[in-house]
Amino acid sequence: MCPTNFPPVLLSPKVRHHRHFGVKESLHNIAKHAQATEAWRRLKLTPPTLTLTVEDNGHGFQRGATAGKGPDGLGNLEARMEEIGGSFDPQSHAGQAPHTTLIAPLKQDH
Numbered sequence: 001m002c003p004t005n006f007p008p009v010l011l012s013p014k015v016r017h018h019r020h021f022g023v024k025e026s027l028h029n030i031a032k033h034a035q036a037t038e039a040w041r042r043l044k045l046t047p048p049t050l051t052l053t054v055e056d057n058g059h060g061f062q063r064g065a066t067a068g069k070g071p072d073g074l075g076n077l078e079a080r081m082e083e084i085g086g087s088f089d090p091q092s093h094a095g096q097a098p099h100t101t102l103i104a105p106l107k108q109d110h
Helices: 013-034 073-083
Strands: 039-046 049-056 087-091 099-105
Touching: 013 039, 013 049, 013 073, 013 099, 073 087, 073 099
Parallel strands: none
Antiparallel strands: 039 049, 049 099, 087 099
């Protein structure tokens, strides 16, 4: 459910671009690797940041498990968020739903 009175927020084109592709990469990882049957997105606006969490009911992931075997999706997510002054927090623990959290600044000066 989405609030009906969500405040207007302006994101720079660079922040929008990296946030968009960060979410796309998260969903791609779920579709390709997680064997999940459900996924959820959670958006939290807490100025000066916008936090987006993507969660699923799949089997989770192990960071670095694909090292040397092709593109590193988690590494790409981390690099995207760092480039805009944000952060990336991947979490996967036994018995808990795995999730990735993308935190982007609302203001972008570069």
